[in-house]
Amino acid sequence: xxxxxxxxxxxxxxxxxxxxxxxxxAEIIGVDRNLDALNKAKKIDLVVDTSSDLKSxxxxxxxxxxxxxxxxxxxxxxxxxxxxxxxGVLIMDTGSTKDQxxxxxxxxxxxxxxxxxxxxxxxxxxAGIDAVDGHLYDQVPxxxxxxxxxxxxxxxxxxxxxxxxxxxxxAQQHDLMMAYLSDLPHVVAATLVNSTTxxxxxxxxxxxxAAGGFKxxxxxxxxDPQMWTDILMTNHDATLESxxxxxxxxxxxxxxxxxxxxxxxxxxxxxxxxxxxKF
Amino acid sequence: xxxxxxxxxxxxxxxxxxxxxxxxxAEIIGVDRNLDALNKAKKIDLVVDTSSDLKSxxxxxxxxxxxxxxxxxxxxxxxxxxxxxxxGVLIMDTGSTKDQxxxxxxxxxxxxxxxxxxxxxxxxxxAGIDAVDGHLYDQVPxxxxxxxxxxxxxxxxxxxxxxxxxxxxxAQQHDLMMAYLSDLPHVVAATLVNSTTxxxxxxxxxxxxAAGGFKxxxxxxxxDPQMWTDILMTNHDATLESxxxxxxxxxxxxxxxxxxxxxxxxxxxxxxxxxxxKF
Numbered sequence: 001x002x003x004x005x006x007x008x009x010x011x012x013x014x015x016x017x018x019x020x021x022x023x024x025x026a027e028i029i030g031v032d033r034n035l036d037a038l039n040k041a042k043k044i045d046l047v048v049d050t051s052s053d054l055k056s057x058x059x060x061x062x063x064x065x066x067x068x069x070x071x072x073x074x075x076x077x078x079x080x081x082x083x084x085x086x087x088g089v090l091i092m093d094t095g096s097t098k099d100q101x102x103x104x105x106x107x108x109x110x111x112x113x114x115x116x117x118x119x120x121x122x123x124x125x126x127a128g129i130d131a132v133d134g135h136l137y138d139q140v141p142x143x144x145x146x147x148x149x150x151x152x153x154x155x156x157x158x159x160x161x162x163x164x165x166x167x168x169x170x171a172q173q174h175d176l177m178m179a180y181l182s183d184l185p186h187v188v189a190a191t192l193v194n195s196t197t198x199x200x201x202x203x204x205x206x207x208x209x210a211a212g213g214f215k216x217x218x219x220x221x222x223x224d225p226q227m228w229t230d231i232l233m234t235n236h237d238a239t240l241e242s243x244x245x246x247x248x249x250x251x252x253x254x255x256x257x258x259x260x261x262x263x264x265x266x267x268x269x270x271x272x273x274x275x276x277x278k279f
Numbered sequence: 280x281x282x283x284x285x286x287x288x289x290x291x292x293x294x295x296x297x298x299x300x301x302x303x304x305a306e307i308i309g310v311d312r313n314l315d316a317l318n319k320a321k322k323i324d325l326v327v328d329t330s331s332d333l334k335s336x337x338x339x340x341x342x343x344x345x346x347x348x349x350x351x352x353x354x355x356x357x358x359x360x361x362x363x364x365x366x367g368v369l370i371m372d373t374g375s376t377k378d379q380x381x382x383x384x385x386x387x388x389x390x391x392x393x394x395x396x397x398x399x400x401x402x403x404x405x406a407g408i409d410a411v412d413g414h415l416y417d418q419v420p421x422x423x424x425x426x427x428x429x430x431x432x433x434x435x436x437x438x439x440x441x442x443x444x445x446x447x448x449x450a451q452q453h454d455l456m457m458a459y460l461s462d463l464p465h466v467v468a469a470t471l472v473n474s475t476t477x478x479x480x481x482x483x484x485x486x487x488x489a490a491g492g493f494k495x496x497x498x499x500x501x502x503d504p505q506m507w508t509d510i511l512m513t514n515h516d517a518t519l520e521s522x523x524x525x526x527x528x529x530x531x532x533x534x535x536x537x538x539x540x541x542x543x544x545x546x547x548x549x550x551x552x553x554x555x556x557k558f
Contacts, residue, residue, distance in 0.1 A: 121490045141488050173482065180478045181489050185496040187532055188467055190551035195525040197554065199459045203452065207558045209420050210460050211400045215558060216495045217464040222555040225548035229541050236536065243533050246474040247526075253466055254522050257515065262508050269504035272469035275476065276501040279486045279494060 001025050004061040006054050006076065008032040008041055010131035011094050011123060012067025015162075017046055017134040022161030029057050037129045044132070058083055063158065066093040070101070070230050077104040081111070090154050091115045096178060097235035098145045098171040109148070116155040117145035117171065119178075120164060127224060138163045145171045172238075179238035184246055186228050187239070189221035280304050283340040285333050285355065287311040287320055289410035290373050290402060291346025294441070296325055296413040301440030308336050316408045323411070337362055342369045342437065349374040349509050356383040360390070369433050370394045375457065376514035377424045377450040388427070395434040396424035396450065398457075399443060406503060417442050424450045451517075458517035463525055465507050466518070468500035 001023070005016040008030050016028045030047040031054045032038055038050040051057045054076065058064060064080075066073045073095045080091070091113060095101050098117045105115045122140040124131060142164035146152050156166055169177075192214075200206050232239050256264035280302070284295040287309050295307045309326040310333045311317055317329040330336045333355065337343060343359075345352045352374045359370070370392060374380050377396045384394045401419040403410060421443035425431050435445055448456075471493075479485050511518050535543035 121488055123490075167488075176478060177482060177485055177488060180475050181485070181493045184474070185471060185493050186548075187529070188471055189496055190548055191525055191528045191532065192464060192467055193551040193555045193558075194547065195463065195521065195528050196459050197550075198524070199455060200554070200557070203456060206456055206460070209400055209446075209456060210558050211402075213499045214460045214464050216498050217468055218555055218558065219495050220492045221551045223548070223552070225545050225552055228548050229545040232536060232544055233539065233541055236539070240533070240536055242474065243529070243536070245477070246470055247529060247533065249474050250466070250470045250522070250526060250529075253470065254519070254526065257511060257519055257522070260512065260515070262512055265511055266504050266508040268473065269465075269469055269502070269507050271476075272472040272500045273502070273504055275479070276472045276497055278479070279472075279489050279497065 001062045002027050002029060002060055003063045003065065004029045004031060004054070004057050005065045005067055006031040007066065007068035007072070007094075008034075008037045008046075008129045009067065010127055010129075010133075010136070011120070012065065013037075013041065013046065013129045013132040014122075014134065014136035015065060015067060015094065015120075016041075017132055018137050018162035019158065020046065021134050029061070031057060032129075040129045046132070055079070055083060058085055058089075060086055061089055062086065064089060064091045066091070066095075069227060070095040070097060070234050073101060074104040074234070077101070077108060077115075080113075081107050085113065089113065090151060090158075092118050092155055094118055094120065095234075096182070096231055097238075098143070098169075098174045099238075100234045102145055102171045114148055114151035114154065115146065116148070116151050117143075118155065118159075119143045119145075119174065139165065141165050141167055143174050144168050145174060175235050175238040176241070179235060179242040183231060183235055183239040184242040186220050186223055187232070187243060188246065189218050190223075190228075193218050193221035280341045281306050281308060281339055282342045282344065283308045283310060283333070283336050284344045284346055285310045286345065286347035286351070286373075287313075287316045287325075287408045288346065289406055289408075289412075289415070290399070291344065292316075292320065292325065292408045292411040293401075293413065293415035294344065294346065294373065294399075295320075296411055297416050297441035298437065299325065300413050308340070310336060311408075319408045325411070334358070334362060337364055337368075339365055340368055341365065342371065345370070345372040345374075348506060349376060349380070349513050352380060353383040353513070356380070356387060356394075359392075360386050364392065368392065369430060369437075371397050371434055373397055373399065374513075375461070375510055376517075377422070377448075377453045378517075379513045381424055381450045393427060393430035393433065394425065395427070395430050396422075397434065397438075398422045398424075398453065418444065420444050420446055422453050423447050424453060454514050454517040455520070458514060458521040462507075462510060462514055462518040463521040465499050465502055466511070466522060467525065468497050469502075469507075472497050472500035 030041040
């Protein structure tokens with residue numbers, strides 16, 4: 001089974017390695033614009049072949065996994081329309097928002113090509129093929145989005161071997177859940193960091209006094225700016241909904257503090273304490 | 280040296296233990312409303328004596344450390360005015376906001392009593408004497424607030440033995456730094472948790488999909504509601520300033536997202552990534 005993986009970053013390379021390790025018949029073909037990544041992939045024996053051009057290797061692929069940043073996934077889904085693909089090819093992606101990806105995949109799906117949107121709740125602060133980890137996907141939730149039962153069956157068959165927990169969802173449900181669990185926390189963490197700008201100018205020693213609370217809450221404020229800009233732009237409506245919900249909730253706390261309303265502030269913290277225990 | 284510690288919670292009991300371990304002449308007298316805490320303090324040999332009533336043990340104290348919740352510290356500072364204290368007694372507190380404490384201490388200071396406000400950047404999610412840890416203060420920043428050089432000298436002498444890094448600050452500078460490093464992150468974490476309320480009702484499986492980003496960012500959303508209500512109410516102005524600064528910053532992101540302005544969103548994340556590396 002020839003598996004073309006387009007994008008040998010942390011997610012793509014780790015998925016390729018997990019698939020390679022889980023089945024004897026898997027031959028990985030690695031595609032990346034970055035030649036260093038391709039050389040590294042050869043060096044660690046991840047791939048049987050590499051290319052810097054997806055077009056040149058798709059014709060005999062049994063599976064094509066799109067693991068680039070999300071805007072490139074969307075562009076590639078359009079490019080694939082004009083290429084000759086092997087009959088029965090299964091195309092999947094790893095993008096962290098799904099509604100726009102599924103819309104971009106519609107023309108391929110209408111041509112009868114099997115496409116399954118995918119998103120694993122995995123990944124670290126590291127990036128690139130140097131972060132490759134064959135166990136990155138162990139036991140993680142892995143969302144699949146598709147109305148095509150046969151395609152989902154084949155995707156499950158491929159992914160079951162790597163030990164993920166598969167969950168089928170609708171694209172919009174997926175994106176709303178991710179807005180609250182991931183996009184909103186990233187925006188909030190970055191806003192927290194940025195709101196120290198003036199105080200940091202006034203008191204340059206401020207970082208010496210940051211304890212675990214600040215550090216944990218802002219850790220993802222150091223995430224990759226381009227990746228998170230792309231995620232926000234491609235999960236636009238759900239993220240905006242979550243941001244506005246957060247903003248209303250915050251405004252209520254600010255009003256309560258202005259009014260010296262300790263009861264409302266207590267209830268606010270108490271509700272959070274109860275709810276946080278579910279996570 | 281008789282050291283009365285009022286409030287045998289995590290901070291007070293751990294400070295008492297660190298002082299006891301650091302000098303042979305220290306005799307700790309533990310005061311708490313909670314009889315279980317007093318029994319535990321005896322059982323672990325932390326104290327030479329205990330009382331549930333501060334008034335009954337202050338007369339021969341060389342040092343009095345107020346380690347209760349902050350509103351109780353303020354009330355106690357008023358109560359102490361009417362009691363007979365040993366000449367030369369040093370009074371300290373451990374409250375996490377300092378401006379209101381220093382104001383409450385003014386009448387004592389005017390009577391010539393040595394008072395030094397204190398706040399250590401230590402503490403865990405645990406609470407009560409069961410969380411006692413003689414190493415809780417190792418290498419942590421410890422703020423001291425006082426204009427009384429002699430009192431500060433004596434407080435330093437007591438605290439140097441427990442291995443803290445002493446920093447002298449003005450009360451208002453301390454409180455503003457804490458607003459950004461601690462109070463604002465706590466409000467934001469709790470707001471993040473609370474803003475999932477509706478989504479959690481719609482999709483009860485939501486917590487299964489929370490990854491490290493959400494968990495880290497919201498960890499302190501499970502903090503003690505009463506303690507944080509007190510901190511917000513006693514660090515009112517600085518917290519409000521930090522909340523309004525955060526709110527403005529967040530509004531700019533929301534407007535940029537509404538306008539599909541990817542450049543502003545990229546700059547926002549990029550600024551945060553740069554700034555976060557200082558912490």
